[in-house]
Amino acid sequence: MPRPREFDEQQAVARAAEVFHRHGYHATSTRDLSEALTLNPSSLYRAFSDKHTLFLRALDHYQASESARAAAALGDGRPVRAALRDWLTSMVAPSELPGCFVVHTAVELGTDDPETEGRVRAAFDGTKTAVAELLRRGIATGELPADLDADATADLLFTILTGLRVRHRAGQDPQELRATVDQALRLLD
Numbered sequence: 212m213p214r215p216r217e218f219d220e221q222q223a224v225a226r227a228a229e230v231f232h233r234h235g236y237h238a239t240s241t242r243d244l245s246e247a248l249t250l251n252p253s254s255l256y257r258a259f260s261d262k263h264t265l266f267l268r269a270l271d272h273y274q275a276s277e278s279a280r281a282a283a284a285l286g287d288g289r290p291v292r293a294a295l296r297d298w299l300t301s302m303v304a305p306s307e308l309p310g311c312f313v314v315h316t317a318v319e320l321g322t323d324d325p326e327t328e329g330r331v332r333a334a335f336d337g338t339k340t341a342v343a344e345l346l347r348r349g350i351a352t353g354e355l356p357a358d359l360d361a362d363a364t365a366d367l368l369f370t371i372l373t374g375l376r377v378r379h380r381a382g383q384d385p386q387e388l389r390a391t392v393d394q395a396l397r398l399l400d
Contacts, residue, residue, distance in 0.1 A: 220258065221272075223248045228269035232312040235319045236266055267326055273312045274334045285341050291349030295342075295368070296396055302372060303379045303388040310380030314373055339369045346399075355399055364399070371395045 230247045231239050241262055245252050259265040284298040302311070313334045320327050343365035349355035375388055 218248070218250065218254075218258075223250070223258070224265070224268045224272045227265050228273045228312060229308060231266055231269050232273065232308050232310075232315065235315060237319065239266075263324075267330070270312065270316060270327065270330055274330065277311070277313070277334075278337055281338060281341055285345045291345055291352075291354045292396055292399060294345060295399075296392060299368075299372060299375070299392040299395070300389055303375050303385055303392070305385060309382070311373075311376040314376045315380065318377070335369065338372070339365045342368055349399075359399065367398070368395060 226247050227244055230243055234243065239262075241252055241255065244250075244262065244265065245255050248255065250258070255265075259268065281298065284301065285294055287294065289297075313331055316327060317331045317335075320331075322328050339362075343361045346355060346359065346361040346364055350357060350359055350361060371391070375391060378388060379385075
């Protein structure tokens with residue numbers, strides 16, 4: 212009879228997400244994961260099959276957390292510019308794990324892994340859709356110009372956000388990044 216698991220699988224996936232976020236897929240070893248999750252390698256493989264499967268679960272966990280955070284920040288009914296500014300600024304606030312795990316994954320793995328590529332694409336599309344919906348609300352309420360192209364502007368803001376997160380990861384001055392956010396929002400006038 213197999214022994215019951217003596218660890219919380221969701222907590223293990225969350226810790227794995229932090230390790231992969233910090234080091235990337237290729238630089239994270241099974242040993243790194245075993246130490247961070249306090250599991251011996253055989254337990255790690257028994258629970259998650261392999262490093263790639265754990266990576267995908269960690270990426271899914273991170274994305275679900277970020278999607279919930281974005282939905283809360285962008286859908287709280289505040290004025291559109293204030294919601295966008297606070298959300299974008301939160302993306303470059305000092306943090307233990309700067310940048311974005313999804314963006315790092317896109318840069319590191321690109322299109323080499325179809326499963327990862329699909330998750331990255333879905334995450335990017337979800338963010339752009341959430342921003343476009345917020346912009347459409349702003350157009351409908353008169354907060355934004357009636358002729359603003361919500362989809363094209365959401366794509367532009369997402370591209371700016373991606374650049375901000377890369378710069379954040381590279382340790383750039385948070386004040387400069389916040390100034391970039393302010394300049395980007397002037398495009399909405």
